[in-house]
Amino acid sequence: MAADPEREELERLRRRLAEAEDALHAIRTGEIDAIVVQGPTGPVVYSLKTADTPYRLLVEQMHEGALTVSAAGVIMYANAAFAGLVGMPVEQLRGCDLADFVADPSDHEALRLFSPGREIRLICGRGRETRNAYVSSAPLSMDESEMHCVIVTDLTRQELRRRHEAIVNSSADAIYSLTPDGIITTWNRAAERLYGYAPDEIIGRKVDTLFPSQGSEPDRSLESVLQVKQSQLETLQVDKRGRPIEVAISVASFEAAGVFQGIAVIARDMTERNRARDHIRLLLNESTHRAKNLLAVVQAIAGQTARFADTLDQFQDRFAARLHAMALSHDLLVSEGWKRARLSELVRVQLETFDPGGRVTTQGPDVYLVADAAQHVGLALHELATNAAKYGALSAVGGAITLHWEIVGNGPKVLRLSWREREGPPVARPSRVGFGSTLIEKAIEHALEATVVTEYAPEGFSWTIEIPSRYIAAAPGPHRDNH
Amino acid sequence: MKTSRYNLTLFITGTTPRSLRAISNVRDFCSRELADDYELEIVDLYEAPERAQPANVIVAPTLIRHQPRPLKLLVGDMSETARLRALILAP
Numbered sequence: 336m337a338a339d340p341e342r343e344e345l346e347r348l349r350r351r352l353a354e355a356e357d358a359l360h361a362i363r364t365g366e367i368d369a370i371v372v373q374g375p376t377g378p379v380v381y382s383l384k385t386a387d388t389p390y391r392l393l394v395e396q397m398h399e400g401a402l403t404v405s406a407a408g409v410i411m412y413a414n415a416a417f418a419g420l421v422g423m424p425v426e427q428l429r430g431c432d433l434a435d436f437v438a439d440p441s442d443h444e445a446l447r448l449f450s451p452g453r454e455i456r457l458i459c460g461r462g463r464e465t466r467n468a469y470v471s472s473a474p475l476s477m478d479e480s481e482m483h484c485v486i487v488t489d490l491t492r493q494e495l496r497r498r499h500e501a502i503v504n505s506s507a508d509a510i511y512s513l514t515p516d517g518i519i520t521t522w523n524r525a526a527e528r529l530y531g532y533a534p535d536e537i538i539g540r541k542v543d544t545l546f547p548s549q550g551s552e553p554d555r556s557l558e559s560v561l562q563v564k565q566s567q568l569e570t571l572q573v574d575k576r577g578r579p580i581e582v583a584i585s586v587a588s589f590e591a592a593g594v595f596q597g598i599a600v601i602a603r604d605m606t607e608r609n610r611a612r613d614h615i616r617l618l619l620n621e622s623t624h625r626a627k628n629l630l631a632v633v634q635a636i637a638g639q640t641a642r643f644a645d646t647l648d649q650f651q652d653r654f655a656a657r658l659h660a661m662a663l664s665h666d667l668l669v670s671e672g673w674k675r676a677r678l679s680e681l682v683r684v685q686l687e688t689f690d691p692g693g694r695v696t697t698q699g700p701d702v703y704l705v706a707d708a709a710q711h712v713g714l715a716l717h718e719l720a721t722n723a724a725k726y727g728a729l730s731a732v733g734g735a736i737t738l739h740w741e742i743v744g745n746g747p748k749v750l751r752l753s754w755r756e757r758e759g760p761p762v763a764r765p766s767r768v769g770f771g772s773t774l775i776e777k778a779i780e781h782a783l784e785a786t787v788v789t790e791y792a793p794e795g796f797s798w799t800i801e802i803p804s805r806y807i808a809a810a811p812g813p814h815r816d817n818h
Numbered sequence: 819m820k821t822s823r824y825n826l827t828l829f830i831t832g833t834t835p836r837s838l839r840a841i842s843n844v845r846d847f848c849s850r851e852l853a854d855d856y857e858l859e860i861v862d863l864y865e866a867p868e869r870a871q872p873a874n875v876i877v878a879p880t881l882i883r884h885q886p887r888p889l890k891l892l893v894g895d896m897s898e899t900a901r902l903r904a905l906i907l908a909p
Contacts, residue, residue: 347888350888350890354890354891354892354893357891357892357893358876358877358880358891358893361877361893361894362877366836366893366894366895367836367877367878367879367893367894368830368831368834368836368837368878368879369831369863369877369878370876370877370878371863371867371870371871371875371876371877371878372876373871377867377868378867378868378870378871379867380831380863380864380867380870380878382831382834
């Protein structure tokens with residue numbers, strides 16, 4: 336009976352041995368995660384490879400340099416980022432003195448003290464080039480030996496990034512970037528100005544937001560941007576308020592390690608430029624038209640002046656005076672971008688040479704005339720003043736003229752302008768109809784669809800014209816338009 | 819109260835992939851082969867390291883068969899069904 340317990344014991348020991356061998360085998364072949372060991376204060380679980388793999392990977396992947404350093408400053412471990420920073424293979428870094436990578440000897444002591452954070456110059460690469468780096472460290476308790484965990488941030492790279500950000504933000508063009516599927520990821524200040532969205536309103540949204548919606552039809556420019564089909568295109572986008580904006584877009588894809596990472600978009604506001612271009616076109620057409628008109632008017636004035644001139648000298652004098660009067664009206668129109676002329680100014684420039692003594696009294700509201708009306712009224716004023724100087728109130732001592740204008744009419748408004756002479760020589764209707772009287776009566780009536788009344792009353796000559804309100808121009812806005 | 823025929827304890831460490839595989843393999847095996855006639859306790863050694871020594875456990879994952887006797891022990895992620903079967907079902 337004694338043999339049985341022995342056999343059982345033997346069997347039990349065999350099994351234990353087999354289990355122990357199994358465990359050893361599992362440890363050797365890496366089939367386990369942890370070993371439990373009896374420590375002085377109780378059982379301790381020691382993790383093996385897989386347990387700390389996530390942390391290890393994290394440290395390996397981080398952009399900052401990470402090191403473990405002994406109390407004496409010897410590098411025990413360095414990650415790839417630090418190796419890249421100092422330009423040495425990871426394997427060669429183990430065992431090196433950290434101080435060998437610090438340019439300024441005065442920083443060595445600080446490193447040994449392991450200050451919480453400090454900027455130092457780091458020696459990088461074989462060329463002994465130096466870079467600014469931010470170093471911080473923390474004590475790391477590992478067994479009995481004193482270790483430190485050191486984090487090194489490359490400030491040169493941060494500086495570069497800051498510089499790039501500053502350039503992008505100071506750009507007058509809108510710059511933004513997209514993920515490959517069109518989600519907006521960055522947004523500069525010019526983009527904020529152009530589209531009206533603050534960065535936190537637009538980042539994370541689809542770039543479709545910036546394109547006009549076309550129902551189910553995808554916008555062709557949007558497609559072109561997302562597929563980086565064209566590097567340059569002009570298209571219409573919409574801002575936050577839904578207003579269309581004409582933009583010139585540059586599109587580029589960016590890659591990292593050969594993989595498509597996203598799209599960079601630069602958009603330039605073309606609204607102003609296109610408006611200016613259209614305005615120039617309009618002005619070109621206008622000036623061609625005006626030049627033709629002007630030549631026709633000059634031709635007519637020349638013909639009419641010649642018809643009523645008795646001598647060549649007379650023709651030359653009158654023709655020159657009339658051209659000068661036209662030029663004065665033109666100057667006024669040019670200063671207002673060919674849009675309008677202020678009536679009080681027109682009166683002033685036309686009359687000032689005839690009235691050095693201030694015998695013409697003017698009165699009227701601040702009114703602007705459109706270009707056509709300004710030319711005709713200018714010429715009429717010139718003729719009226721010429722006649723007054725030759726035969727009327729300005730030809731006699733004590734003679735005076737009142738020029739008065741107002742806007743009247745119960746129904747359609749008209750501009751009424753009246754020229755009244757008094758205290759001049761005796762008034763008589765001219766014996767023959769000259770160009771001057773043709774111009775102040777027939778020509779202007781015809782050109783401006785106006786009503787003209789001339790009176791050769793005994794107390795003085797008077798001329799009254801009523802011009803339809805459509806020849807009155809709007810006053811310029813607070814920002815004067817110089818086009 | 820009914821006593822189950824098979825009484826097992828699986829020792830693991832946290833949520834490592836091997837621990838998770840061991841749990842899944844043992845659960846699958848038990849529900850497939852032992853019907854309802856078993857009790858399985860899972861012990862996380864990070865939470866209860868004091869449970870290791872009395873059970874003679876020195877590594878994780880480890881599966882222990884307390885019942886039926888004799889007490890037996892298997893190490894690893896329990897992916898080899900034949901060894902698992904031998905541990906649990908063989909006398």
